[in-house]
Amino acid sequence: MGNDTILVTVLLHRLATTFKIRDLGPPSFFLGIETLTVGDSFLLSQRRYMQDILSRSGMTDCKALATPASVTQPAVPTSDPFENPTQYRRIVGALQYLTITRPDLVYSVNMLCQFMHSPTDNHWCLLKRVLRYIKGTQDYGLRLRPSTTSDLHAYSDSDWAGWPIDRKSTSGYAVFLGDNLVSWVSRKQRTVARSSTEAEYKGLADVAAEVTWVVSLLRELGSTQASRQHCGATILGPHTWLPIQFSTLG
Incomplete structure (x- = not known):
């Protein structure tokens, strides 16, 4: 997939000189995942x-x-x-x-x-x-659409001692590249947090590590938008999302 048909054609031609391939046309159904066109986006x-x-x-x-x-x-x-x-x-x-x-x-x-x-x-x-x-939600899916920005936005949240068996907290995060969700996790924390603030900071540390990895991946892919970045975070309290904005500077 790509937004330059000439480059896509050249890539397919080079692959065909080494491997036996067959062009099946636009993506439709692969590994149980169906690609649907909705306006200018994919579902x-x-x-x-x-x-x-x-x-x-x-x-x-x-x-x-x-x-x-x-x-x-x-x-x-x-x-x-x-x-x-x-x-x-x-x-x-x-x-x-x-x-x-x-x-x-x-x-x-x-x-x-x-x-x-x-x-x-x-x-x-x-x-x-x-x-x-x-x-009741069989029509739900992951929507990917063109975005006017390449900024990374990450949101994190954690409960405190929400697991009744071992009293461990559960944290989760969602990372957006522009308008598209590219990474998400919900998992139980490995250690017991002794305060709601500690649980929130553990969740914040996890999403910061994930964003660092995403920025590194964008650099390997040659994205000039990932050359520099700055971030900021605000602790809003327990049971609220922590917004972290990673704005890219060209």
């Missing part, structure tokens, strides 16, 4: 993959929900183990691939993955809630 969709997950889990005709997880009911273990842990692991593993185009599922899938070793009936109910959310 990366895994609708077929979602339908396959719902079919394998017997949730094709389930009632849709508006949210993937409950914020009032923590995922605490119960005394009743799930009767088919293999099915639980298979479906959760499939959901991990779905997060490639569904950043809104990252938090819920990360939570479900932490019970792969010994899932319970309660965890299965949480998994079915995610599937019911997917049922």
